[in-house]
Amino acid sequence: MPGYDITEPQLRCVLPFAAAPAEVRLLRRAAAAQLAQWGLPAAADEAELVVTELATNVVRHVGEGASATLVLERRGERLRVEVHDKSRTVPTLRSAGCDEEFGRGLHLLTSLAVDWGTVLTAMGKAVWCEVEVDKVQACRRVERAVEVLETYQGVDGSAATLGRRWEVVLEESAVELIADLLHWTAARGLDPDDILDRAQMHYEAEAA
Numbered sequence: 001m002p003g004y005d006i007t008e009p010q011l012r013c014v015l016p017f018a019a020a021p022a023e024v025r026l027l028r029r030a031a032a033a034q035l036a037q038w039g040l041p042a043a044a045d046e047a048e049l050v051v052t053e054l055a056t057n058v059v060r061h062v063g064e065g066a067s068a069t070l071v072l073e074r075r076g077e078r079l080r081v082e083v084h085d086k087s088r089t090v091p092t093l094r095s096a097g098c099d100e101e102f103g104r105g106l107h108l109l110t111s112l113a114v115d116w117g118t119v120l121t122a123m124g125k126a127v128w129c130e131v132e133v134d135k136v137q138a139c140r141r142v143e144r145a146v147e148v149l150e151t152y153q154g155v156d157g158s159a160a161t162l163g164r165r166w167e168v169v170l171e172e173s174a175v176e177l178i179a180d181l182l183h184w185t186a187a188r189g190l191d192p193d194d195i196l197d198r199a200q201m202h203y204e205a206e207a208a
Contacts, residue, residue, distance in 0.1 A: 011073060011074050012071070012072070012073045012074075013034045013071070013072040013073075014069060014070075014071050015027060015030055015031075015069065015070040015071075015072075016067070016068075016069045016070075017055070017068055017069070017070060018065055018066070018067060018068070019055070019058040019059040019062060019063065019064055019065060019066040019067075019068055019085075020059060020064055020065065021056075021059065021189050023055070024051075024052055024055045024056055024059065025190075027051050027052075027055050027070055028048045028051055028052055031044070031047050031048060031051045031070070031072060031081075032044040032047070032048055034072055035047055035072070035079075038074060040074075040079065040133055041205070042133075043079055043131065043133050044202070045198075045199070045202050046079075046112050046131045047072070047079060047081060047131065049112060050081045050112070050113065050129045050131065051070060051081060051083075052188070054070075054081065054083040054127055054129065055068070055070065055083055056188065057083075057091065057127070058083060058085050061087070061089070061091065062085045062086070062087045062089075066085060066086065066087075067085070067086065068083060068084060068085040068086075069083070069084040069085075070082070070083055071083075071084065071126075074133070075130070077132055077133055078114060078130045078131065078132055078133060079130065079131050079132075079133050080128060080129075080130045081128065081129050081130070081131070082126045082127070082128040083126065083127050083128075084121065084123070084124065084125070084126045085124050085125065086123055086124035087124050087125060088120060088124055088125055089125075090118045090120070090125065091118060091127060112131055112144070113129040113130060113131055114130045114131060114132055115129070115130050116128060116129040116130070145174075146170070148177070149170045149173040149174055149177065150170070150173075152173045152176065152177055181195075182195070182196075
């Protein structure tokens, strides 16, 4: 990765990269560092997930070594993450996730994003996602976690009908979700222990 150019300080960051697994790791770190400079460290974990998914899709669907660009842009209460490449093939939810092995990872990504889409450009296309950035990040995390867990394993019923058992159902879903994420992490060539450590660090920093 040759480096990055920042225009409109505190607003926009442009990072050219060559599609490769090693570059994806560098992009995640660069994105987290940039958000820290913007005073948005709480948004780093969400942004890293989005960056990983979008950049990995370039590696897998456009081709390893392909030229691409990551753009981070603060837009009011949202952070926009774009990945530009030279392919004009528009991804769908299925093609972006590729297969069932990665489908749950994409499902999690879309649950984090406020919106996402694809724009055709003169050089190819840009795939983008937007995540919210606000001052009640911890509350949003809890609310979002409940929303994901309530539907993660296709559980029927509600808190009202299941009573106390609902908390047990959510706990079991949380365990399964974490296990599936570890499988997804390993399938991406990442270190599950490293991901757990980073998640713990984010949690402890925000809890403090």
